[in-house]
Amino acid sequence: MRTGLLESPVLLVAGGGAVGAGLRWAVLGALPDGNLGGDATTATLASGGDGLPWGLPWPVVLVNLVGCALLGALLGRGVDSRVRLLVGAGFCGGLTTFSTFAVDAAGLMRDSRAEVAAAYLALSVVLGLGAFLAGRRLAGADR
Amino acid sequence: MSGFTIPAFLAVAGAGAALRWLAADRWPGGHRGTLLVNVLGAFLLGLLAGSDASAATLTVVGTGGLGALTTFSRLAQDAVDLAEPSDDTSPGMRSPGVPVLYLGTTLVLGLAAAWLGLEITA
Numbered sequence: 001m002r003t004g005l006l007e008s009p010v011l012l013v014a015g016g017g018a019v020g021a022g023l024r025w026a027v028l029g030a031l032p033d034g035n036l037g038g039d040a041t042t043a044t045l046a047s048g049g050d051g052l053p054w055g056l057p058w059p060v061v062l063v064n065l066v067g068c069a070l071l072g073a074l075l076g077r078g079v080d081s082r083v084r085l086l087v088g089a090g091f092c093g094g095l096t097t098f099s100t101f102a103v104d105a106a107g108l109m110r111d112s113r114a115e116v117a118a119a120y121l122a123l124s125v126v127l128g129l130g131a132f133l134a135g136r137r138l139a140g141a142d143r
Numbered sequence: 144m145s146g147f148t149i150p151a152f153l154a155v156a157g158a159g160a161a162l163r164w165l166a167a168d169r170w171p172g173g174h175r176g177t178l179l180v181n182v183l184g185a186f187l188l189g190l191l192a193g194s195d196a197s198a199a200t201l202t203v204v205g206t207g208g209l210g211a212l213t214t215f216s217r218l219a220q221d222a223v224d225l226a227e228p229s230d231d232t233s234p235g236m237r238s239p240g241v242p243v244l245y246l247g248t249t250l251v252l253g254l255a256a257a258w259l260g261l262e263i264t265a
Contacts, residue, residue, distance in 0.1 A: 009164065009168070010161045010164065010165070011161075013160050013161050013163075013164040014157035014158065014160055014161040015157060016160070017156055017157050017160020017161065017163075017164075017211045018152075018153040018154070018156045018157035018160065020156075020160075020211070021152070021156035021159070021160070021206070021207050021210055021211040022149075022152065022153060022156065024206070024210060025152065025202065025206050025207065025210075028206070064215040064216070067215060068215060068216045068219045070216075071216040071217070071219070071220055072219075072220075085164075088216075089160070089163075089164045089167075089217070090164075092214075092216040092217075093160055093163060093164070093214040093217055094156060094159075094160045094211040095216070096214050096216040096217075097210040097211075097213055097214070097215060098181040098185060098213035098214055098249075098253060099181070099184035099185045099187070099188040099205075099209045099210060099212070099213040099257070100188065100205075100206070100210060101215065101253075102181075102185035102188070102189075102213075102253040102254055102256065102257040103188045103189050103192050103257040103260075103261070105254055105257070106185075106189060106254050106257035106258040106261055107192075107257075107261065109254070109258065110258065110261060121250060124215070125246060125250070128215055128216075128218070128219045129219050129222060129223065131219070132216070132219040132223060133223065136223075
């Protein structure tokens with residue numbers, strides 16, 4: 001079966017992923033201490049957190065929370081497979097990140113700030129799961 | 144940042160997202176694929192963050208490629224799916240510890256991988 005360009009799963013995911021990652025780049029760059037490409041030239045933190053409440057990298061928490069909520073909403077709403085690929089696997093997957101999260105947390109532990117790292121881990125997981133479930137419930141509530 | 148940064152970022156991020164989807168959809172498949180790309184991406188970003196790479200490289204490869212290769216939203220989705228056996232069509236038994244095990248494995252391996260990456264290049 002011949003499929004058009006917009007039917008290609010890989011291209012849908014790549015396109016959505018590029019936009020989601022671009023938005024993450026913009027958000028992390030616009031918020032304080034959020035930019036990986038900023039002055040993080042040493043082996044400390046990828047996205048900072050210094051000077052923010054509790055020393056946590058809140059911008060990363062924010063993009064991960066929003067991406068989880070949006071993915072939950074998509075799945076709760078029951079969108080068609082192309083939207084799931086473009087917005088779900090693509091945009092939400094590109095907006096959220098695990099690598100920056102892991103390097104930040106490892107950097108905090110290397111800086112002997114294990115309690116901040118633990119708080120960051122717990123907060124990210126709890127808020128991410130909570131946002132996903134809340135998004136799914138809200139989007140599916142009217143069905 | 145040169146004018147090349149934005150198109151390079153979009154292309155590399157798109158490739159990272161596509162690789163992540165292939166890992167979850169084709170091989171090794173499902174939450175194992177997501178675990179693989181998350182741990183691999185954490186290791187590579189650790190290497191990169193510890194190195195003396197330029198700001199443009201950090202942005203394009205780190206924020207773009209490795210950020211899009213890894214995911215937190217699919218991690219949350221997989222954990223919730225693993226906790227809800229009603230969605231499961233396979234006949235195997237499912238314990239309530241499975242989503243906790245999946246999250247714990249991802250966090251422990253991801254942190255260890257990021258740490259290792261930082262150790263190697265820092």
